[in-house]
Amino acid sequence: MTTGERPVVVGVDGSAPSLHAVDRAADEAALRRVPLRVVYASLWERYEGTALAGDHKPAEEVRADDIVAVAARRARERRPELAVSAEVVAEEPEYVLVREGRAASALVLGTRGRGSVRELLLGSVSLAVAAHAHCPVIVVRGAGDGVGAGTHGPVVLGVGAHGKDSAAVRFAVAEARLHRVPLDAVRAWRCPARESVEHPLLSGEPARLHEEHAAEALEEALADVPADVELRRRTVEGPARDVLLDAARDAGLLVVGARRTHGHLGLQLGRVAHGVLHRAACAVAVVPEPE
Structure with a gap:
């Protein structure tokens, strides 16, 4: 499979399944010898608006920055040789990840986001991305x-x-x-x-x-x-x-x-x-x- 420098992209949301997805994505990127891109997407403005002015970020944006930082550090610790980049995007996660997939060798996602019921069924974001992505989508289940x-x-x-x-x-x-x-x-x-x-x-x-x-x-x-x-x-x-x-x-x-x-x-x-x-x-x- 020829992927050039197209990265492996992993979607994260701070949940345990998404961290397991980071592990899988880091391994996939390292084996392919391509970069890893960590992406967190959320429309936090919908809930917090622009009420906070000055240099203060909305709480959800601060949390998003922390999530991608933790995920990127986890990937680097697992695969030190890996080039890792991370980004927080203020858009619907389904749209962001499908768009990211246009330039990716693969998308890696966890089974469900935070707040979902404890069952085997797949989360709505992963299902939507798998239905629309233009590259292979790997959905990670369980602990690795x-x-x-x-x-x-x-x-x-x-x-x-x-x-x-x-x-x-x-x-x-x-x-x-x-x-x-x-x-x-x-x-x-x-x-x-x-x-x-x-x-x-x-x-x-x-x-x-x-x-x-x-x-x-x-x-x-x-x-x-x-x-x-x-x-x-x-x-x-x-x-x-x-x-x-x-x-x-x-x-x-x-x-x-x-x-x-x-x-x-x-x-x-x-x-x-x-x-x-x-x-x-x-x-x-x-x-x-x-x-």
């Missing part, structure tokens, strides 16, 4: 997702319909090489129930054909994977979301392509990407595919 020397699990790739031209495949291969871990490529398949019902004497034949088609699609998508990547292939019967969640239980990263749809609420992620972002046990990378 196995990040660290010798503890990074395999990269699990959900192989979709884009074949060997898939941006998700290229990203997953690059991640496996950077972290020196195996790449587990998984293709889910399903046999429509009506085929077995209409042909009760041939109930095994449709399933075999669907599995063969899945295996062929898997081979086509992985045709250009370099020999230095340890590649493990699997075809599994079942709904794609459930298959990928099960495959990624011990993974360091789950990679899926972004198949966006235009609905009445605007641009939205496909069901598989949306589902794994909400429920995966490991970090999830959503990679936009060319339209």
